[in-house]
Amino acid sequence: xxxxxxxxxxxxxxxxxxxxxxxxxxxxxxxxxxxxxxxxxxxxxxxxxxxxxxxxxxxxxxxxxxxxxxxxxxxxxxxxxxxxxxxxxxxxxxxxxxxxxxxxxxxxxxxxxxxxxxxxxxxxxxxxxxxxxxxxxxxxxxxxxxxxxxxxxxxxxxxxxxxxxxxxxxxxxxxxxxxxxxxxxxxxxxxxxxxxxxxxxxxxxxxxxxxxxxxxxxxxxxxxxxxxxxxxxxxxxxxxxxxxxxxxxxxxxxxxxxxxxxxxxxxxxxxxxxxxxxxxxxxxxxxx
Numbered sequence: 132x133x134x135x136x137x138x139x140x141x142x143x144x145x146x147x148x149x150x151x152x153x154x155x156x157x158x159x160x161x162x163x164x165x166x167x168x169x170x171x172x173x174x175x176x177x178x179x180x181x182x183x184x185x186x187x188x189x190x191x192x193x194x195x196x197x198x199x200x201x202x203x204x205x206x207x208x209x210x211x212x213x214x215x216x217x218x219x220x221x222x223x224x225x226x227x228x229x230x231x232x233x234x235x236x237x238x239x240x241x242x243x244x245x246x247x248x249x250x251x252x253x254x255x256x257x258x259x260x261x262x263x264x265x266x267x268x269x270x271x272x273x274x275x276x277x278x279x280x281x282x283x284x285x286x287x288x289x290x291x292x293x294x295x296x297x298x299x300x301x302x303x304x305x306x307x308x309x310x311x312x313x314x315x316x317x318x319x320x321x322x323x324x325x326x327x328x329x330x331x332x333x334x335x336x337x338x339x340x341x342x343x344x345x346x347x348x349x350x351x352x353x354x355x356x357x358x359x360x361x362x363x364x365x366x367x368x369x370x371x372x373x374x375x376x377x378x379x380x381x382x383x384x385x386x387x388x389x390x391x392x393x394x395x396x397x398x399x400x401x402x403x404x405x406x407x408x409x410x411x412x413x414x415x416x417x418x419x
Contacts, residue, residue, distance in 0.1 A: 136393070136412075137391075137392035137393065138162055138392070138394075138395075138408055138411060139155050139160030139161060139162035139163040139392070139393075139395070139408070140155075140160060140163065140164070140395040140396070140397075140401075140404035140407070140408070141164045141203065141394060141395065142154055142155060142163045142164065142165050142401070143165075143400065143401070144165050147182055147185075148165070148182055148186045148235060149185035149186040149188075149189055151165055151186070152186070152189040152193040153189060153193055154401060155193070155195060156193045156194075156195075157401070157405075159405055159412075160404075160408055162196075162199035162200070162393070162394060163195070163394070164200075164201040164203050164241070164349075164394045165201075165203070166202065166203055166205065167204075167205075167228045167231040167232060167235075168227075168228070168231065169205075170203075170204075170205040170207075171206055171207070172205070172207070173205075173220055173224055175205070175224060175228065176227070177227075177234055178234055178235065183234055186236075187235075187236055197236055197237065197238060198238070198392070199392040200236075200237045200239070201237065201239045201241055201349055201392075201394060202228065202231070202232050202235075202237050202239070202240045202241065204228055204240060204241060204242040207221070207224070208221040208224055208225055208228075208242065208245075209246055209248075210225070210245045210258060210259040210263065211245025211247045211250075211254075211259050211287075212245065212248060212258070213247065213248055213258070214248070218258060218262060221245075221262060222262045222265050222266055225242070225262070225266050225277075226265075226266050226269050229270045229275045229277075232273075232275045233270070233273040233274070233275050238274060239276055239278055239348055240275055240278065241277075241278040241280050241312050242278070242279065242280065243280055243282050243288070243290065244256075244259050244282070244288075244289045244299060245258070245259050245290075246286060246287045246288050247289060248287050249287060250287075252289055252295065255287070255289045256289060256295065256298050259289065259299050260299050260302035260303045263277065264303050264304050264305060267304070267305040268305075275308070276310050276348070277308060277309055277310070278309075278310045278312045278349060279296050279309065279311050279312070280311070280313075280317070280351070281293070281313055281314055281318055281321065282314075282317050282364075283320035283363065284320065284321050285320075285362050285363075285364055291317070291321040293311070293342055294341055296311055296341060297342050300342060309346070310346040310347070311342055311346050311347055311348070312347075312348065312349045313334075313338070313347060313349075313351070313391075314350075314351035314353060314396075315350065315353050315355075315374060315379075315382070316353035316364065316365070316367075316374075316396075317353075317364060318334065319355045319359055319360075319374055320355065320357070320361055320362045320363060320364055321360070321362070322359060322360045325378055325379075326374060326375070326378035326381055326382075328381060328384075331381065331382055331388070332385075335385065335388075347387075347391055348391065348392075349392055350388065350391050350392070350393050350394070351394055351395075351396050352379075352393040352394065352395050352397075352411065353366040353369075353395070353396050353397055354368060354370060354373070354379075354397070355367055355372045355373045356373070357373065358373050366397055366398060367398070368397050368398060368399075368403070368410075369395070369407045369414070370414065379411070379414050380414050380417050380418055383418045384418050395407050395408070395411075
């Protein structure tokens with residue numbers, strides 16, 4: 132079972148992109164997610180050619196599949212913003228993130244769809260689709276797919292139901308460059324109960340009916356500090372939250388789930404993620 136699973140964590144880039152593959156293996160992983168730049172800044176630049184070459188060499192050296200390598204967009208980007216200056220800056224930064232991914236050879240860039248800030252879901256979805264089209268138009272020659280991540284239903288956030296993802300994808304002119312991510316904590320916040328077989332089957336059916344299971348490229352593996360439907364977005368260590376060991380064992384029992392790379396966004400750093408990875412494999416031992 133262990134070698135069939137693609138599992139890793141969100142990794143730091145403070146030591147350089149080229150160190151990520153080795154650090155991933157050191158914590159017991161074979162998959163990873165990184166930020167393409169400082170996630171709390173609007174500024175970003177293409178990585179140095181030397182760093183890119185080292186990164187690619189280490190991807191090969193440590194045996195990490197590019198299909199299990201992901202970037203996560205910066206925190207400031209909001210394609211649903213009704214504020215024109217923020218929307219434009221978001222489009223520009225997302226374009227640069229796509230270019231950074233392409234330079235590193237990473238195909239998948241994960242984003243939160245956006246927050247409409249009171250303008251309404253319909254207006255927000257139209258702005259998201261417009262922003263994605265602008266980014267894709269500017270980067271037509273690059274093989275990078277943007278993944279829309281499900282979010283907790285907090286405030287004016289868009290993307291807590293896959294029907295909203297479908298509307299975004301249907302509005303864009305580049306549907307082939309869009310996929311989706313499922314975050315277990317965010318989904319639990321939105322009422323998706325993966326603790327029962329019926330709950331997981333309903334979730335998978337919804338994803339398949341709305342966008343197609345073939346678009347599901349990554350699962351963010353996080354337990355939840357709060358109960359089902361709480362809409363708090365507070366991640367917990369695997370097995371220590373309200374999803375729990377039994378809940379994840381049930382979730383892992385589905386073949387469709389095991390086919391997709393799992394990325395931890397649980398609290399702490401590499402040391403804590405190593406413990407979570409070990410715990411995930413222990414839970415998997417109980418999966419038939």
